[in-house]
Amino acid sequence: MMAFVLIIFNNRAHAQLPDGSYGENFTMQDYLGTTYSLYDYTEAGKPVIMDVSAIWCPPCWSYHTGGSLETYFNTYGPPGDNSSMVFWIEGDGGTLAQLQGGSGSQGDWTAGTTFPMFLTIAPNNAQVVSDYSIGYFPTIYLVCPNRSVTEVGQISSAALHTAALGCPAASVNALDAAVWSTRVPAGLCDTSTTPIFFLQNYGSNVLTSCNVVVKLDGSIVSTTPWTGSLAKYEIDDVVLPTVTGIGDGTHLLTFEITSPNGGTDENAANNIKDVSFAAALPTVSTPLQEGFVNAAFPPTNWILNNPDNGDTWARSTVVGGFGNTTNSAYIDFYSIESGSIDDMNMPPVDLSSATAAFMSFNIAHKRYSASYSDDLKIQVSTNCGTSWTTVWNKSGAALATVSGYTTNVYVPAAGDWRAETADLSAYAGQSKVFVRIRATSAYGNDLYLDDINLYTSAASVEEQSALFNVFNVYPNPATDNATISFSLPKSENISISVCDLLGQNVISLGEQAYSAGSHIENISTENLKSGIYYLNMVANGEKITKKIVIIK
Numbered sequence: 001m002m003a004f005v006l007i008i009f010n011n012r013a014h015a016q017l018p019d020g021s022y023g024e025n026f027t028m029q030d031y032l033g034t035t036y037s038l039y040d041y042t043e044a045g046k047p048v049i050m051d052v053s054a055i056w057c058p059p060c061w062s063y064h065t066g067g068s069l070e071t072y073f074n075t076y077g078p079p080g081d082n083s084s085m086v087f088w089i090e091g092d093g094g095t096l097a098q099l100q101g102g103s104g105s106q107g108d109w110t111a112g113t114t115f116p117m118f119l120t121i122a123p124n125n126a127q128v129v130s131d132y133s134i135g136y137f138p139t140i141y142l143v144c145p146n147r148s149v150t151e152v153g154q155i156s157s158a159a160l161h162t163a164a165l166g167c168p169a170a171s172v173n174a175l176d177a178a179v180w181s182t183r184v185p186a187g188l189c190d191t192s193t194t195p196i197f198f199l200q201n202y203g204s205n206v207l208t209s210c211n212v213v214v215k216l217d218g219s220i221v222s223t224t225p226w227t228g229s230l231a232k233y234e235i236d237d238v239v240l241p242t243v244t245g246i247g248d249g250t251h252l253l254t255f256e257i258t259s260p261n262g263g264t265d266e267n268a269a270n271n272i273k274d275v276s277f278a279a280a281l282p283t284v285s286t287p288l289q290e291g292f293v294n295a296a297f298p299p300t301n302w303i304l305n306n307p308d309n310g311d312t313w314a315r316s317t318v319v320g321g322f323g324n325t326t327n328s329a330y331i332d333f334y335s336i337e338s339g340s341i342d343d344m345n346m347p348p349v350d351l352s353s354a355t356a357a358f359m360s361f362n363i364a365h366k367r368y369s370a371s372y373s374d375d376l377k378i379q380v381s382t383n384c385g386t387s388w389t390t391v392w393n394k395s396g397a398a399l400a401t402v403s404g405y406t407t408n409v410y411v412p413a414a415g416d417w418r419a420e421t422a423d424l425s426a427y428a429g430q431s432k433v434f435v436r437i438r439a440t441s442a443y444g445n446d447l448y449l450d451d452i453n454l455y456t457s458a459a460s461v462e463e464q465s466a467l468f469n470v471f472n473v474y475p476n477p478a479t480d481n482a483t484i485s486f487s488l489p490k491s492e493n494i495s496i497s498v499c500d501l502l503g504q505n506v507i508s509l510g511e512q513a514y515s516a517g518s519h520i521e522n523i524s525t526e527n528l529k530s531g532i533y534y535l536n537m538v539a540n541g542e543k544i545t546k547k548i549v550i551i552k
Contacts, residue, residue, distance in 0.1 A: 016133045016151060016337075017141070018309040020181070022235055023149040024131040028089075028124045030116040031096055041085045042145045043232060045170035048085045049152075049160055052129065053138040055094035060138040061106035063154045064088075064113075071157035073115040076164070084164055086115040091129045091137060093121055145170040146202070147233050171232055176203035177210045177260035178270035180235045184253050186279035188303070188345065188434055189384035192244040193279060197255060198237050201230035202270060208261055212238050215254040216246070248282040249301060278303050283348045283432050286357070288454040289501050290346075291320070292327045298344065305343035305436075311335050312342040313439070321362035321450030322530030322551070323414025328450035333374045334409050336441040344437040345385075346454070352431040354456035357424040359392075359435065360532050360547060364412030365447040366402040372444030374399060378422040381434040388436065392422035395440075399447070410445040417450075419477070419532050419549040428456070451532055453501050455545075473535055477549035480526040484535065487518045492539045496521060498548070499534050506533065525550055 027037040041048050051069055053060035063069075069086055076084040090099060090109075096119060101108035110117060120126040132141065132149070142150045142160075144167035152163045180200035186193045195214065201207035207230040214222045222241045230236055243253065257271045265271055281301050290299055297315035298304050306312035311332045320328045331342060351357050359378060367374075373396030379388040401418040427433045435454065439447065471486045484496065494514055498507035507523055530552045537544050 016135055016139055017149050019150045020309070021149045022180070023141075023143045023147045026128045026131065028118045028128070030118050031099060031110065034116065036087065036116055036118075038087070038143065039147075039233075042143060042147055045145045046082075046084050047145060047164040047167050048087060048143045049164070050087050050089065050132070050141040050143060051138055052089045052091040052132065052134050052140070054092035055090055055098045055105040055109065056092070057137045058106060059154070061109075063138055063140075064109060065107075068155065068157045068160065069115065070113065072160045075157065076161060077115060079114065084161075088113070088115055088117045089128060090117070090119050091126070091134050091139075093126070094119060095121065142167070144168060145233075146200070171202050171204060173203045173266035174205045175207075175260055175263055175265060176201070176267045176270070177207055177257045177265055178202040178267075179255055179257060179273040182253075182255050182273055182275050184275050184277040186246070186277050187385060188279075188281060188348070188381075190279045191246045192242050193246065193253075193277070194242045195240045195253060195255070195275075196237070197240050198235050199226060199230070199257065200235045201232055202267065203260075204232055205261065206231055210260040211258045212240065213256045213258055214240060214243065215256070216243055217252055218254070246279045248280050250276060250278045252276055281347050283350045285350055286354070286454055286456045287503065288346065288349055288452075289503075290452045291325065291450060291501065292316075292329050293325060297329075301347040303343075303345040305345065308337070308340055310337070310340065313344045313437075316448060319364075319412055319448065321364075321448075322417045324529045324531050325450075328448045330446055330448045331439040331441075332446055333372075333439070333441045333444045334368070334446050336443065338372075338441055338443040340441045342439045342441075344439075346435045346437070346452075348432045348434050349454055350431055351424070351428050351433050351456060354428040355425075357428050357433075357454070357456045358547075359422045359424055359452065359454040360419065361422075361449060361453070362417045362419055362451045362532065363399075363447065363449055364401050364416045364418070365399050366410045366412070366416070366445055367397070367400050367405050368407060368443075368445040369405050370397075372442045373397075374442045374444040374447060375440040376447060377438040377440075379436050379438055380424060380427055381436070382427060382430050382432070384432075385434060385436075391424060391426075392420070394420075395442075406445065412448055414530060415551075417448075417530070419547075421547065424454070451501055453532065455534075471537065471544060471546065473546050473548050477551045478525050479551060480524065482523050482525055482535075482548060484521045484523065484537075485518070486537070488514055488516050490516045494537055494539045496523075497536050497538075498523065498525075498528075499536065501532060 025039045029035045073086040098105040099109050142152045142163050146168050178200045180198040183196040209227045212224045221243050226238050253275045255273050316328045316330045375395035377390050378392035379390050381388045402416045495511040496509040497505050499505050528550045533548050535546045535548050
């Protein structure tokens with residue numbers, strides 16, 4: 001429990017119920033004996049602020065005595081303009097004596113408090129704690145009139161009012177069916193998907209029937225009749241048929257509600273929802289390179305897997321690898337609840353003609369404290385994601401690219417980045433290899449990722465021994481100069497070049513004749529920016545490559 005207290009003192013917020021969840025009703029008796037029901041207020045068009053706290057919790061006490069809820073209640077609750085409501089709930093089994101300042105309590109919570117306060121002991125129970133997934137205190141939710149739930153945290157009365165004003169408009173129509181939520185589960189090799197669809201009655205009339213039309217890329221694939229009985233704001237899941245015949249790439253699935261109660265919907269604006277998804281992904285050739293420069297995110301045929309529907313991988317427009325661009329991908333470990341997993345799946349690659357394969361990438365990460373060890377993995381699958389093997393993994397201090405800690409949201413400087421490489425050579429020869437980047441939050445601090453390059457080699461250095469006895473580059477990483485040392489068993493004409501992650505030559509020494517024996521070539525890298533490059537040596541049509549890292 002103490003960890004959550006410390007976290008909240010630092011003004012950091014986890015996600016509990018994912019924002020947009022459906023709020024269940026509860027009826028409870030406050031400590032004075034008056035009974036209240038959540039839906040009495042939401043159905044009247046009033047947003048409700050729920051503060052779920054514990055009598056022992058210092059940050060709960062600090063927020064309570066700060067007066068934000070009291071000010072909000074007196075301004076917008078029944079004592080004010082009566083446009084909203086506040087419920088305060090003791091969520092950890094505290095007693096009435098403790099609520100009023102008894103042993104184990106922070107103080108008298110009832111002193112000067114005018115909004116309803118509820119205990120989760122008899123005559124009430126703790127069902128509300130379960131229904132609203134309370135895992136730490138305080139948890140402060142906004143429940144909108146349409147019963148959608150958003151965690152707002154410990155904010156001022158003015159900010160609470162602003163959040164409440166952002167609720168969807170209350171129901172004003174008699175006949176109004178609405179899309180509540182949708183999800184399109186699609187596997188990496190799937191050519192079909194069975195959509196998940198929730199219908200909401202947004203009208204005052206009981207909703208008894210409607211049709212749900214599903215379109216794939218603009219063409220109708222199914223029309224499903226629904227019958228039931230939904231009062232205002234109630235929801236129901238509609239079982240939809242499987243969508244088949246999905247081709248390679250990204251697609252658009254459109255859901256549309258028609259003919260509510262056999263009539264015309266009075267509010268067509270909430271009848272349609274589009275969902276973009278990717279399935280049956282086309283295999284791509286190597287090198288597969290991504291610097292997140294294009295505005296579209298995720299990139300084409302990349303897939304984000306975000307099981308909790310919370311914060312996930314996103315594109316930064318502030319900083320890129322080694323400061324060379326202002327773009328990268330990042331994961332907001334600072335805000336994502338501990339234990340949450342977020343995947344970024346790359347398009348499948350064809351390694352059938354490779355004898356060696358590697359994935360290089362740049363990362364930047366600074367820890368929040370020694371108590372939080374965020375984790376990053378590179379994982380590979382050859383069976384369409386049924387199982388995964390970890391080929392690279394770092395966490396905690398090993399993942400950090402900068403020493404020390406920061407309790408502020410981390411944004412890397414140019415010198416904070418580090419080059420990494422994952423060896424995928426075990427999968428050389430496979431025709432469809434899936435790679436995913438898995439981030440597991442420990443509620444630490446943000447991690448940035450850039451300059452991904454999945455590349456292959458037709459033959460490894462060892463297999464090229466007939467061409468080169470020895471081939472080295474030093475120092476590596478380099479700054480302004482690098483030295484190439486190599487030994488030849490016989491005379492050869494060799495061309496030497498350096499290319500960037502996009503495959504463009506940035507240095508070329510041209511083709512030269514070398515005798516058998518040892519040789520040294522010096523190359524100037526002073527005009528190269530920080531980042532990853534590849535040194536290529538070609539002789540008799542065969543190429544050998546070494547990665548070189550430049551740090552300025």
